[in-house]
Every structure is written in C-alpha cells, then in structure tokens.
Amino acid sequence: MSRPVALTLNAGSSSLKFGVFDIAGAPAELATGLIEKIGGQPRLRASLGPDADPVRRELDPEEARDHASALETALALLRAHFPEARAEAVGHRVVHGGPKYAEPVLVTPRMLDELRQLSPFAPLHQPHNISGIEAAVSAFPDALQVACFDTAFHRRHPKVNDVFALPREYYDKGVRRYGFHGLSYDYVAGELRRVAPLLHAGRVVIAHLGNGASMCGLLGGRSVASTMGFTALDGLPMGTRCGQIDPGVIFYMVQQEGKSIDEVRELLYTRSGLLGLSGLSNDMRALEAAGTPEADEAIDYFVFRIRRELGGLAAALGGIDALVFCGGIGENSRRIRERVCAGLDWIGIEIDRARNAANERRISTDLSRTHVLIVPTNEEIVIARAAKRFLEEASPAAG
CATH class of the missing domain: 3.30.420.40 (ATPase, nucleotide binding domain)
Structure with a gap:
C-alpha cells in the first residue's frame, strides 16, 4: 500500500x-x-x-x-x-x-x-x-x-522599515529591505503562539544565529523590522558574509584596488565574516576552541553586533518582552548566549547561568522582566505544512 x-x-x-x-x-x-x-x-x-x-x-x-x-x-x-x-x-x-x-x-x-x-x-x-x-x-x-x-514573512513591514533613502524610483524597481530567514521566523513565531501565547502577542526579538545570521523584531507575531536588507549580505556578521558595511568600502576596493564587481562580491560573500576576521574558520565551534587573539576578536565582533542590533530592534518595537535564540549557534552555544545577554538588565534581561548551560527552553531567571528562550527552529516543517495545504486545496473533497 x-x-x-x-x-x-x-x-x-x-x-x-x-x-x-x-x-x-x-x-x-x-x-x-x-x-x-x-x-x-x-x-x-x-x-x-x-x-x-x-x-x-x-x-x-x-x-x-x-x-x-x-x-x-x-x-x-x-x-x-x-x-x-x-x-x-x-x-x-x-x-x-x-x-x-x-x-x-x-x-x-x-x-x-x-x-x-x-x-x-x-x-x-x-x-x-x-x-x-x-x-x-x-x-x-x-x-x-x-x-x-524566505522573504515572505517580512513582506508586511511598515514602509519606513522597507525603504532606502534613495530616489523614489528605486523602491518601485524593487530596491528595498526584504529581510530573510523568514521560514525560521515563521516556525519560531508559531511555537511561541503554541507554548507562550502572551509572549507571542507582545514584543519579541528573535535571533537566528548560524552560518547565516539575522535578527527580527515581531509585534503580535508579525515581523516589523529585520537586520537583513536588500540581500542576505546585510546586518549581522555571518560565517563568511561581512554583514553591515559602509558602501564606501566597495568604492575603495573597486577604485583604489582595481577589484572587479565579481571579485568584491566573492570577497564579501565568501571570505569575510567570522572566517575573514579570524583567518581560521567560519565555524563558531572551532573559533571558541581556538583561543587565538584573532578568533577571540571575531567572536567579540559577532557578539557586539548582536547586542547593537538588539538595542535597535527593541527601540523599533517600543520595548521588548522576549528574546528568542534559534539557529545552530543560538541553539547550541551557551557562551555566545551568555555574552549577548551580559549587562542587559537595562532592558530587563537577566539569564540564569545554570539554565543556559543546560540549554533549557527558558534561560532567563524567574525575576527577569524580559523572557529569554531557546526555540530550536525547523524550516522544513514549515515547507511541508505549506505543501500539505496546497494538496488539500487541490483535492476534490476540499472543493
């Protein structure tokens, strides 16, 4: 059968x-x-x-x-x-x-x-x-x-979070902030709705941290701001991608170093980020184990940018009720989570080191005003659910 x-x-x-x-x-x-x-x-x-x-x-x-x-x-x-x-x-x-x-x-x-x-x-x-x-x-x-x-979850952003300060015709051409990792954010938002509906209804920042990394601010389960922009190159530093960069750096590489656009693209996408800063690896596990000054500096920069973006997203949301970690680094690196959350009592974050070390679902203290959670993501189940919906709509019984 x-x-x-x-x-x-x-x-x-x-x-x-x-x-x-x-x-x-x-x-x-x-x-x-x-x-x-x-x-x-x-x-x-x-x-x-x-x-x-x-x-x-x-x-x-x-x-x-x-x-x-x-x-x-x-x-x-x-x-x-x-x-x-x-x-x-x-x-x-x-x-x-x-x-x-x-x-x-x-x-x-x-x-x-x-x-x-x-x-x-x-x-x-x-x-x-x-x-x-x-x-x-x-x-x-x-x-x-x-x-x-991956961009669909962010398509209802307020325009102020979509537009670049360019001549208006570029927005009409599709040059705007899109945001990515939407399937992951969709899954995590759904899990919050299921296990913590009050948090889901509030102000949530999700940190999808892996070889690709981004953060998203949600109000009532809907994306209103994301760290990624026109491409999946923007925002946080990633395994091999640079993240946020002054466009003038690209002009310098082209005009002063004679690099072609293809050479610049290859450098920014495949030789930058954690790999470029450390000169060692794009794998956070290898960097945490290495202990070299360069590896430590790469980790420091990764953490710094997460904390900086967290502050910006909290401002965009008008506060924060929960911070959620997901992705390979977010779900597994207690060191990164602890360093991201250190000294953030000013936005109500206080983590329990024992819970964090044990990778518990909630890693904030009982008295922390802002909940800090780990939610393992599952992009594939989001895709499978969509496929099943279309099958049901196409079946004669659904009509």
Whole structure:
C-alpha cells in the first residue's frame, strides 16, 4: 500500500538539504538529509528515522556533479528506505520572492521566469533554488511543486522599515529591505503562539544565529523590522558574509584596488565574516576552541553586533518582552548566549547561568522582566505544512 509523503528541498550554492514528511495527518518528519560540496568532493549525511542507523558517506563526484544528480542520489537513498512512499508534493525553499510573493505559491513556468528575474537580488542563492525546483519537476512531474519564500514573512513591514533613502524610483524597481530567514521566523513565531501565547502577542526579538545570521523584531507575531536588507549580505556578521558595511568600502576596493564587481562580491560573500576576521574558520565551534587573539576578536565582533542590533530592534518595537535564540549557534552555544545577554538588565534581561548551560527552553531567571528562550527552529516543517495545504486545496473533497 502506498504512503503519501511530501518532500522538502533546500538547494544552496553547493548543497542540497532534503526531508521526507508523512502527510496522512499533520506533517510528521520521516527523514532528513544533506548532500554538501556538490561539484567537488561531495558527501552525504542523512537520518532515516529512529530505527535506522545514520548515513554518513563520501560520494563519488559523479553522484553529485550538479543539483540534478545530487537529487537523484538523495532519491535513490529514500526510495530504498521508503519503497512504499509516494511523493504527492515537493516543497522548496526559495530565498528571494521579491516584492510580489508574500505567501507560498504553486510552481508554474511563468512563476519560474519571475524568480529568474530576481536572481540579481540574490545571486548566490536564487539560481540554485531554481535549479533544485527544475530537478524536482523533472523527477516528479505529477507532484505539486510549492515554492516557499524566505522573504515572505517580512513582506508586511511598515514602509519606513522597507525603504532606502534613495530616489523614489528605486523602491518601485524593487530596491528595498526584504529581510530573510523568514521560514525560521515563521516556525519560531508559531511555537511561541503554541507554548507562550502572551509572549507571542507582545514584543519579541528573535535571533537566528548560524552560518547565516539575522535578527527580527515581531509585534503580535508579525515581523516589523529585520537586520537583513536588500540581500542576505546585510546586518549581522555571518560565517563568511561581512554583514553591515559602509558602501564606501566597495568604492575603495573597486577604485583604489582595481577589484572587479565579481571579485568584491566573492570577497564579501565568501571570505569575510567570522572566517575573514579570524583567518581560521567560519565555524563558531572551532573559533571558541581556538583561543587565538584573532578568533577571540571575531567572536567579540559577532557578539557586539548582536547586542547593537538588539538595542535597535527593541527601540523599533517600543520595548521588548522576549528574546528568542534559534539557529545552530543560538541553539547550541551557551557562551555566545551568555555574552549577548551580559549587562542587559537595562532592558530587563537577566539569564540564569545554570539554565543556559543546560540549554533549557527558558534561560532567563524567574525575576527577569524580559523572557529569554531557546526555540530550536525547523524550516522544513514549515515547507511541508505549506505543501500539505496546497494538496488539500487541490483535492476534490476540499472543493
């Protein structure tokens, strides 16, 4: 007997993250995995459920020479382990939805053309997202294909938080602050609604801290301000991305150093951030263990920028009722959380060091006026839920 499932795909520049969800009822995770270093020396990691051993293996370069072959490799693994599964929908993370897309949508040829036109807005992400969609359409021609946008969660910002101080025609061309990591913020906001509805109704800052990092201010569960702007380069320093930078630095690199625009883009996206500052690694775990002056300075700057953005978001919200950490660093680094929160009693933050060390859900003290929480994020379940909604709307029973 076949088993209806939804696949989720998150295609990066050299990676493909995938998931399988049972959608007979509320979406339930069956498997997750990652193929990284596509086009190089690829490797596969996958979790195929509680009764199966984790998969960890190096791949032949031909098994993941591009996103299409990487998807075939992932599907071969999933078909062998879930032979009864029938993919009825495939949900895709798409980094940039531009000014138009504020909700998940069904993939159509016309919509794909529109997404291609947004590639200049996200040059290191959008083309690979589109490649992943095209590979899935080829592999599952009869399945619903659903695009879920990282920018969608922020599309109802007040204009003052969207606009740049440029001639007005640039806003009409789509040059505005979009914000990213929206699928993560959507999930965390939903969890707050479920477990802490009073906090959800108030003023919340979420810090999504990982290799990509940003922060978002929410009022009543809706995004009103984000640290990321026109691209996923702005705001906090990240693993390899610089974060906020004076545009004059780019003029200097081009005019005085003779760098091309492509060389500047590559430097700012792939050789900056924690990696550039430390000269060692973009991995916070490696930096915390290194103990070199350069590694410590990279951590200091990361923490400083988080604290500075926290103050700005609290001002935009008119105060703060809760600070929520998520993402790989936010969920796992007690040192970063402790340093971010140190001395913030002026906005009501006081953390309990024992709770923080134990990674408890709430890490603030009982007397702290501002709640400080850890909420592990789950972008894939947000995508799977969207895919299931479209399936239900497309079924005859739904009509």
